[in-house]
Amino acid sequence: MLKYILKRVVAMAITLFIIISLSFFAIRLIPGDIAGENAAPEIKAAMEARYHLDKPLGEQYAIFIKNFLSFDFGESMTLYPRRPVFTIIKDKIPLTLMLNVFSLCLTVPVGLICGIAAALKKNTIIDHTISAMVVFNVSVPAFVFASLLQYVFAYRLGWFPFLLNLDATFSFSKFVSMILPILALSFGGIATITRYMRAELFEALNSEYMLLSKAKGLSKVQSTLRHALRNSFIPLCNVIIPMFMGLLGGSMVVENIFGIPGIGSLTAASIQTSDYYLTIAVLFFYSIIGLTSMLLVDLSYGIVDPRIRIGGGKVRE
Amino acid sequence: MEKILEVKDLHIHFNAFAGHVKAIRGVNFHLNKGETLAIVGESGSGKSVTTKAVTRILPENAVIDNGEIIYKGQDLLKMSEKEFTNIRGSEISLIFQDPLSALDPVMKIGKQIMETLILKQKMPKKDAEKRALELMKAVGIPNAEKRFHEYPFQFSGGMRQRIVIAIALACNPELLICDEPTTALDVTIQSQILELIKKIQKENNLSVIFITHDLGVVANMADRVYVMYAGKIVEEGTVEDIFYDPRHPYTWSLLASMPNLDTRGSDKLMVIPGTPPNMLYPPKGDAFAARNRYAMKIDFEREPPMFKVSDTHYAATWLLHPDAPKVEMPEHLKQRIKQQLEEAGRYNG
Structure with missing residues (x-):
């Protein structure tokens, strides 16, 4: 039984890795600009630098995975700027949970x-x-x-x-x-x-x-x-x-x-x-x-x- | 002899998509206390429907048109469902054909045996447990204490049928109906189960109705035999009557088509030509006429009544009418019976 659960958990981890990798690339295909259309070029450059968006895609991916594996899921960029995403999700759960x-x-x-x-x-x-x-x-x-x-x-x-x-x-x-x-x-x-x-x-x-x-x-x-x-x-x-x-x-x-x-x-x-x-x-x-x-x-x-x-x-x- | 059960002029039809299937067309039989009765016939002749009517577990589309089922002086068909639940399982018990699917797959064996004891007989749990273990031992389950806590899937087919028998016996019934109890089991297990039923019958002085299409089982188990064809009883008699002096052509064909130990590989078994009639439109006259080599004109026109052969022996065939031409049973069947009688004589003498 324990062996079976372990096997399943490993398979789950692999699946999750594939999911986040796919979503990492897929999300970038959606048109849109994180700084907003009318933002000053300096602001845009600053934001891109903060979120490593100025680096090549492969390098961005490497940084993302490295952070992810150390449980650093990153920060929100536009919706709740600079708040860690983990806290955001944690705050949203109670209401959803209650309704459900x-x-x-x-x-x-x-x-x-x-x-x-x-x-x-x-x-x-x-x-x-x-x-x-x-x-x-x-x-x-x-x-x-x-x-x-x-x-x-x-x-x-x-x-x-x-x-x-x-x-x-x-x-x-x-x-x-x-x-x-x-x-x-x-x-x-x-x-x-x-x-x-x-x-x-x-x-x-x-x-x-x-x-x-x-x-x-x-x-x-x-x-x-x-x-x-x-x-x-x-x-x-x-x-x-x-x-x-x-x-x-x-x-x-x-x-x-x-x-x-x-x-x-x-x-x-x-x-x-x-x-x-x-x-x-x-x-x-x-x-x-x-x-x-x-x-x-x-x-x-x-x-x-x-x-x-x-x-x-x-x-x- | 005291009659424990009597079925009078029973008619049952099923509402099917295509119309009314007339499954039982006037069945009469009785069962004496302590005897074993066999009802024989091919698939679809109405054997099981008859017994399901006795225990009132007919499917919902079945309609009882006419008839009485008298059990100890009471008509079971006139009883309310509530009254009848006190008889079903407690006085009249049933053993089914397929033990593999008859047990609840997710309930422990012991609990399934105890269920009736606790729910129907209001037995305290401790006593019920004791009784269930006794029953399991009585039906030959080794290691009953351990098996008590196991599930049906951990039991083999024969063991499961033993459990079904134990459940049927739980409330000390007086009448046990066995609906092809060994059909789903292999031959060695079959004989064990038959021996078990025989032993239980003797010990508890049960009256037993045995439904089967296996004539070997009949010869081994029964005191009296009813032969059914197309929803009717065509011949009744003691085992000796039916096996040594059969009168109905259908019984002849049944006996002749059964292989015995002397049947050689090169021998051809007799087969009954054709198929049973479509019970949506039962034929006029004798239902067996179309497949009967000895059918006369009247067989296609009028139904034969039960002709008396002896006090215990009756058969519904026009061949027994005083005006009918003398027709003897087929030669090879005669030979076989003679041989069997000789053998029996050898063993007994």
Whole structure:
């Protein structure tokens, strides 16, 4: 097990190295000028010197990698000049995290309940309604959905404020302003969980072991709770664990629309202002989240599924 | 003899995309206390559907059109689902065909055996654990204490079937239905499982219904035999009746197409020509007529009733009608039966 984790971590490091290298070169292809178009030539020259932009690209890359390996991720150039990117990201995380925790508290239970209801009542009006909603949620992109929510509930009906209330203290009005972004963040996840849950549970309900548990004399509720749900939750780890990791990431689109100064909007802003090091750092951060959650998913299978936990390749026959 | 179960005029159809599949078309049978009954027939003849109706675990698209299933004087079909859950698993137990997928893959073996004891019999956990271990030993699981905490994937096919049997026996049922319990197992394991069921039957004085298409199993296990074809019982009798004095042409064909130890490589096995009828549109008359060498005109027009051969032996074929021409069973089958009788005589005498 330890050997396996070690192997995966090494592979992760290699992947991360490739990602930052690619983003280092890719970001420079985006047109834009770090000093701004109307800046005096002296200022421009000074900035370029500070950030080694006057040196050849290969040398810049070497300096960047050297700094990166000593955990010096660089400074922001344009967005928050001279602040270390690490501090910037660290400051942005709490807000994003809070919103996403709320959203996940909504997503997981609602998704599970909808999925279970649809599977138990398969091919009835309940199933058809839920499935139609799932298709709608999966196919409508988040930005359309977020804008629609904002248009209807904030502009037309005026029930909620347009933008997030950024008070430092947590108040009722702040919570109200969070509702729309939370909804916008949740719908995609709900649809995903519902879809998986419905498929997995339906398969489990039709399995032989359900027939046996019925033949044993267990009632439908008992056998569903004890056998079908248990079995269908295992593949669901695949979906839910990345969602927990995604808590840190936030959504670029939703955060922009509701004016939330979190990680998502930071990503968009840093790309727009050609803030090279900040962009790379944010991409690096996202990559770590993605790769770690993949690792966790693979490891979690080994924990929740006894066939992998105990069997582990040498199945006794 | 006391009848523990009686099925009267059972009709079942399935709602399929193409129409109604008439799976069971008037099945009558009874089971006496303590006896072993075999229901034989080829795939799709309605053997399993009949037993699933008895345990009321038919799929949702099945419809029981008519019939009664009397268990100890009560009609099981008229019972509410709630009442019936107290009988299913506790008094009537079921063993399935495929032990490989019948156990919950992510629950420990011991827990699966204890489940009914705790949930249905409200046994305290300690007692249930003791009982589960006893059961595991009774069905021949070595090292039961250790195996108790293992998962189904750590068990072989035969061992899994033993566990399924242990689960079926957990609540001391009176009626055990075995739906092709050895089909998915290899031959050496088959005989072990059959011996086990036989032993358990004797020890607990169980009544057993054995569903199979393996005539060898029937001869070995059963007291009485029902032969099913296309959703109907075509012949019933004791094992001796069916094996030594079969009357229905379908039973003849079944027996003749079974290889025995004397079958040589060069011998041709008899095959039954054609395929079973499409049960979306069951044929008029005798369903077997189209595949029957001895079919008469009336076989295509009217269904034969059950003709009595002896007190224990009945067969649904027009050949038994007093006006029918004398038709003897095929010569080589006669030879075979004679040979078998001689052998049996040698062993017994």
